[in-house]
Amino acid sequence: MAVRIQSAPFDAQAEADALREGDRDVGAVVTFVGTVRDVNEGDAVSSLELEHYPGMTEKALEAIEADARARFDVRGVLVVHRVGPLAPGDPIVLVVVTGAHRGAAFDACRFVIDYLKTRAPFWKKERTPHGERWVEAREADDDAAARWGATR
Amino acid sequence: MAVRIQSAPFDAQAEADALREGDRDVGAVVTFVGTVRDVNEGDAVSSLELEHYPGMTEKALEAIEADARARFDVRGVLVVHRVGPLAPGDPIVLVVVTGAHRGAAFDACRFVIDYLKTRAPFWKKERTPHGERWVEAREADDDAAARWGATR
Amino acid sequence: MRGSPTLATSVVRIVFLARLREALGVSDERYAIDGDTSVGALRAALCARGGAWAVELAPGRAVRIAVNHALVRDDARIAPGDEVAFLPPVTGG
Amino acid sequence: MRGSPTLATSVVRIVFLARLREALGVSDERYAIDGDTSVGALRAALCARGGAWAVELAPGRAVRIAVNHALVRDDARIAPGDEVAFLPPVTGG
Numbered sequence: 001m002a003v004r005i006q007s008a009p010f011d012a013q014a015e016a017d018a019l020r021e022g023d024r025d026v027g028a029v030v031t032f033v034g035t036v037r038d039v040n041e042g043d044a045v046s047s048l049e050l051e052h053y054p055g056m057t058e059k060a061l062e063a064i065e066a067d068a069r070a071r072f073d074v075r076g077v078l079v080v081h082r083v084g085p086l087a088p089g090d091p092i093v094l095v096v097v098t099g100a101h102r103g104a105a106f107d108a109c110r111f112v113i114d115y116l117k118t119r120a121p122f123w124k125k126e127r128t129p130h131g132e133r134w135v136e137a138r139e140a141d142d143d144a145a146a147r148w149g150a151t152r
Numbered sequence: 153m154a155v156r157i158q159s160a161p162f163d164a165q166a167e168a169d170a171l172r173e174g175d176r177d178v179g180a181v182v183t184f185v186g187t188v189r190d191v192n193e194g195d196a197v198s199s200l201e202l203e204h205y206p207g208m209t210e211k212a213l214e215a216i217e218a219d220a221r222a223r224f225d226v227r228g229v230l231v232v233h234r235v236g237p238l239a240p241g242d243p244i245v246l247v248v249v250t251g252a253h254r255g256a257a258f259d260a261c262r263f264v265i266d267y268l269k270t271r272a273p274f275w276k277k278e279r280t281p282h283g284e285r286w287v288e289a290r291e292a293d294d295d296a297a298a299r300w301g302a303t304r
Numbered sequence: 305m306r307g308s309p310t311l312a313t314s315v316v317r318i319v320f321l322a323r324l325r326e327a328l329g330v331s332d333e334r335y336a337i338d339g340d341t342s343v344g345a346l347r348a349a350l351c352a353r354g355g356a357w358a359v360e361l362a363p364g365r366a367v368r369i370a371v372n373h374a375l376v377r378d379d380a381r382i383a384p385g386d387e388v389a390f391l392p393p394v395t396g397g
Numbered sequence: 398m399r400g401s402p403t404l405a406t407s408v409v410r411i412v413f414l415a416r417l418r419e420a421l422g423v424s425d426e427r428y429a430i431d432g433d434t435s436v437g438a439l440r441a442a443l444c445a446r447g448g449a450w451a452v453e454l455a456p457g458r459a460v461r462i463a464v465n466h467a468l469v470r471d472d473a474r475i476a477p478g479d480e481v482a483f484l485p486p487v488t489g490g
Contacts, residue, residue, distance in 0.1 A: 011165050012164055012165045012168065012183065013163050013164045013165040013166070014165070016164065016185065020187070020241075024189060024190035024191075024240045024241050025189055025190065025191065026187055026189065027186060027187055027188075027189040028184065028185075028186060028187070029183075029184070029185040029187065030182070030183070030184055030261075031164065031181075031182070031183040031184075031185075032180065032181070032182055032183075032254060032258075033168065033180075033181040033183075034179060034180060034254070034397045035172070035178055035179055035180070035181060036179075037176060037177055037178065037179040037252065038176035038177065039176075039177065050396070051321070051322050052396070053319070053321055053370075053373075053389060053391065055373050056370055056373035056374075056389065059373050059374075081396060081397075088176045089172075089176050092396075092397065093396065093397050100189065101292075102184060102186070102262075102265060103292075103296065106184070106258065106261075106262050109182075109258075110254075110258050113254060113397055116396060116397045117394070117395075117396060117397040118394065119375075119394065120394060120396050120397075121321065121370075121391055121394055121396075122394055122395065122396025122397070123321065123322035123323070123392065123394060123395055123396070124395045124396070125322070134322060134323040134326075134392070134395075135395040136393070136395070137366075137393035137394065137395050138395075140253075140255075141397075144255065186490050202489070203414070203415050204489070205412075205414055205463075205466075205482060205484065207466050208463055208466035208467075208482065211466050211467075233489060233490075244489075244490065245489065245490050265490055268489055268490045269487070269488075269489060269490040270487065271468075271487065272487060272489050272490070273414065273463075273484055273487055273489075274487055274488065274489025274490070275414065275415035275416070275485065275487060275488055275489070276488045276489070277415070286415060286416040286419075286485070286488075287488040288486070288488070289459075289486035289487065289488050290488075293490075
């Protein structure tokens with residue numbers, strides 16, 4: 001049950017091992033990693049800057065994690081999100097969920113990233129051949145979150 | 153697009169990095185790891201032996217991988233499954249799927265493990281306080297596979 | 305008309321994030337509120353500054369507002385010492 | 398009555414996996430088939446050996462059969478040189 005915001009990269013295997021450390025009842029580990037693509041809305045992306053709202057972002061992630069644990073029978077949830085300058089191919093976010101069985105672990109992992117994308121105060125600014133621009137929110141992300149029957 | 157059957161452990165981060173190597177259009181990496189639980193059907197499990205049917209098992213995994221790529225818009229699929237003696241906490245199987253967006257990557261990863269559990273010729277023999285026994289197939293796994301609208 | 309910093313009135317801290325900060329040219333400011341104000345009223349008052357304020361904070365614009373780090377609706381109350389943040393649609397993950 | 402290994406007849410290789418291998422006490426055997434045989438007929442013939450064979454390969458038992466590494470139904474044909482595998486329900490992953 002951890003949330004971390006950092007600029008350094010992360011190692012998904014090491015994080016997953018740490019999360020399930022000593023918990024031999026875990027049978028399933030589902031991990032999502034979001035990475036920087038080198039194209040967005042048809043334009044090449046040469047770099048990306050991640051901004052967050054210190055204090056609120058951590059609280060928002062913790063609330064999402066608590067919501068996931070309330071909805072799904074899982075054992076561990078970890079969210080690591082990077083901020084600062086990133087390049088194409090770089091990992092941005094890591095969500096790890098451990099559980100006894102894979103069904104709840106898949107659902108919870110997908111729930112966390114779907115909610116993070118629409119509720120956690122992060123913003124991406126990308127550099128393209130046409131200059132810098134703030135990334136627009138994607139309707140597909142709102143739809144994805146809505147599918148979970150938002151509790152708000 | 154790879155399938156490996158091995159006795160050695162695997163590193164999910166390294167495998168995922170290799171799978172998306174040089175593919176900057178990847179925005180989502182979904183990984184499933186199945187691990188040995190120290191309890192099954194209420195009995196403590198002290199060790200596990202994984203058997204497979206050399207030749208057929210590889211073909212079955214390749215067929216599942218091809219089916220996943222036909223059904224879902226994903227960029228890369230990797231399946232690594234261990235055989236031989238394993239202990240509680242040990243990783244058994246790794247499924248990694250890369251894609252431009254997370255929806256298809258989650259679906260494909262879940263599809264692969266659901267089909268693997270009901271179609272790939274592997275068998276687990278566990279050692280419990282009551283002696284060795286072959287693990288029974290779980291109906292929940294058949295249900296999970298059925299949900300994908302099996303296309304024989 | 306910016307809030308007047310008189311002793312009697314109390315002050316809230318307003319924070320602008322990401323694209324809004326750049327569009328408005330302000331990252332944060334101390335804003336004097338007189339007594340019982342709502343989030344909606346504050347937004348309208350800032351909007352009334354005209355220019356980029358009127359464009360970015362117009363009612364139709366997708367701006368979320370948080371008071372002390374919690375997302376709120378327009379009818380939420382603001383109290384002295386609160387931190388009110390104006391957030392563009394989020395794009396993390 | 399085990400298949401008789403005469404020259405005229407042809408032979409298939411039968412493989413038994415996991416729990417079946419242990420229950421039947423056989424991992425694989427060369428089995429003579431006379432001409433055109435189906436998977437179902439082969440299963441019935443093995444079943445007719447009685448004992449564990451009759452128990453494990455009885456029609457109701459959840460045994461899958463693969464010919465040359467592909468799962469098949471009972472009506473599938475078997476040809477000389479084929480490898481026929483008897484598989485208990487799988488439990489991988």
